Amino acid sequence: MADFDAIVIGGGPAGLTAARRIAEAGRSVLALEKEAFGGQLMNLEWAEDYPGPGARIAGPALGSQLADQAEAAGARLEIGRVDEIESYSAAKAVSLADGAAYTAGVVIVAAGLIPKPLGVAAEACLEGKGVIHCAVCDAGLYRDKSVAVCGGGDAGIIEALYLAKFAAKVFVIEAAAQLSARQELQERADGNEILDIRLGRRAIDIVGDDGVTGVTIEDAASGARQTLDAHGVLVHVGFAPATDCLDALLSLDDHGYASVDIHFESEVPGIILAGDIRRDAARSAAAAAEDGAKAAATALRRLGPK
Ligand SMILES: Cc1cc2nc3c(=O)[nH]c(=O)nc-3n(C[C@H](O)[C@H](O)[C@H](O)COP(=O)(O)OP(=O)(O)OC[C@H]3O[C@@H](n4cnc5c(N)ncnc54)[C@H](O)[C@@H]3O)c2cc1C
Structure with a gap:
C-alpha cells in the first residue's frame, strides 16, 4: 500500500x-517544497490582480495563507527537494535529495519555473556574491549602491522598481530595442529617476573577484563595450520549467516542457502537472491556484472512490 493517496511537488499557489483540495476530499496528501511554502509569492512585495477585496495583496502574506489553508485541511507539508519520480503499476515513487522516498497513487508536479542564467563565465562563481535572484530578499544589501538588472520583461522591471527603493542607481539592461514589460510597468520605469535603462545592450560579462563590481555591456548595433559599476546583478532573462525531476519519466520538448491533456495529465497516467510548469500557463498566482484545483480534480478522479 502506498504511503499517501497523493504527493504534490512544489509549494506555490498551484501545489x-x-x-x-485533495485533503478536503478526505484523501491523504503530502506536499513537498524545496525552499519555502508559498513559492514564488514569497519573493514578491505585492501579488497584483489576485481575486479578493483589495487590488493587491502582499506576496508572502498570500503564500503563508495558502500554506495555512492546506495544512488546516489536513495536508502534510514537508520541506524536501524531489530529485526523481518513478512510475510503477501499483504506485508512483518519489525520491528526495536527502535520501528519503515516498510512494503515492498519483503525483501532481507544480514545481513552477526557474530563471534562466545569463550564461556568462563569472555568473556561477559570483552566485551569492552579488549575483542575486530576488529583489525582495536582497535589496537591503544595495542601499545607496548601484545594481544592474538584466532583462526588461515584466519580472525584470518589477524587480528593478523594487531595488530602486533602496539603491542609488539601478541599471536595466535589455538586448532588444524596447522593453517587453507590460505598458503600465514601462510607464512606471520611465518615470523612475533611479532607473537607468540601457536598450539595445547585451550583458556579456559580470566583473568581480570576491564580489560583483560591474557588468560589461555590448551595444547590439555598434559592438561597443562598456563596463558599468554595479555591486549586484539580478538576472531575469527568461524562465524554464522546473522539470528536472521529470526528465527520466516523461518526454520533454526542447524547452523542457512536458505535454499534458486537457485534464493536465501527462503521458504517464497519474502524473499530473499544474501551474507555471505547464507550457500554456497564464503565469499568475490566480491562474496557478485554478490549475491546482483542476489538477486535484483529475487526481481524485484517477484515485477513484475511497
Ligand atoms: C518578478 C515576478 C513578479 C510577479 N508578480 C505577480 C503578481 O503581481 N501577481 C500574480 O498573480 N503573479 C505574479 N507573478 C507570477 C506568480 O508568482 C506565479 O505565476 C505563481 O507563483 C506560479 O505558481 P506555481 O505554484 O505554479 O509555481 P511557484 O510559485 O513558482 O512554486 C513552485 C514551487 O516549487 C518548488 N520546487 C521546484 N522544484 C522542486 C523540487 N524538485 N522539489 C520540491 N519543490 C520544488 C519551488 O521551490 C517553488 O516554491 C510574478 C512572478 C515573478 C517572477
Whole structure:
C-alpha cells in the first residue's frame, strides 16, 4: 500500500491549492517544497490582480495563507527537494535529495519555473556574491549602491522598481530595442529617476573577484563595450520549467516542457502537472491556484472512490 493517496511537488499557489483540495476530499496528501511554502509569492512585495477585496495583496502574506489553508485541511507539508519520480503499476515513487522516498497513487508536479542564467563565465562563481535572484530578499544589501538588472520583461522591471527603493542607481539592461514589460510597468520605469535603462545592450560579462563590481555591456548595433559599476546583478532573462525531476519519466520538448491533456495529465497516467510548469500557463498566482484545483480534480478522479 502506498504511503499517501497523493504527493504534490512544489509549494506555490498551484501545489498548495491542489494539496488543500485533495485533503478536503478526505484523501491523504503530502506536499513537498524545496525552499519555502508559498513559492514564488514569497519573493514578491505585492501579488497584483489576485481575486479578493483589495487590488493587491502582499506576496508572502498570500503564500503563508495558502500554506495555512492546506495544512488546516489536513495536508502534510514537508520541506524536501524531489530529485526523481518513478512510475510503477501499483504506485508512483518519489525520491528526495536527502535520501528519503515516498510512494503515492498519483503525483501532481507544480514545481513552477526557474530563471534562466545569463550564461556568462563569472555568473556561477559570483552566485551569492552579488549575483542575486530576488529583489525582495536582497535589496537591503544595495542601499545607496548601484545594481544592474538584466532583462526588461515584466519580472525584470518589477524587480528593478523594487531595488530602486533602496539603491542609488539601478541599471536595466535589455538586448532588444524596447522593453517587453507590460505598458503600465514601462510607464512606471520611465518615470523612475533611479532607473537607468540601457536598450539595445547585451550583458556579456559580470566583473568581480570576491564580489560583483560591474557588468560589461555590448551595444547590439555598434559592438561597443562598456563596463558599468554595479555591486549586484539580478538576472531575469527568461524562465524554464522546473522539470528536472521529470526528465527520466516523461518526454520533454526542447524547452523542457512536458505535454499534458486537457485534464493536465501527462503521458504517464497519474502524473499530473499544474501551474507555471505547464507550457500554456497564464503565469499568475490566480491562474496557478485554478490549475491546482483542476489538477486535484483529475487526481481524485484517477484515485477513484475511497
Ligand atoms: C518578478 C515576478 C513578479 C510577479 N508578480 C505577480 C503578481 O503581481 N501577481 C500574480 O498573480 N503573479 C505574479 N507573478 C507570477 C506568480 O508568482 C506565479 O505565476 C505563481 O507563483 C506560479 O505558481 P506555481 O505554484 O505554479 O509555481 P511557484 O510559485 O513558482 O512554486 C513552485 C514551487 O516549487 C518548488 N520546487 C521546484 N522544484 C522542486 C523540487 N524538485 N522539489 C520540491 N519543490 C520544488 C519551488 O521551490 C517553488 O516554491 C510574478 C512572478 C515573478 C517572477
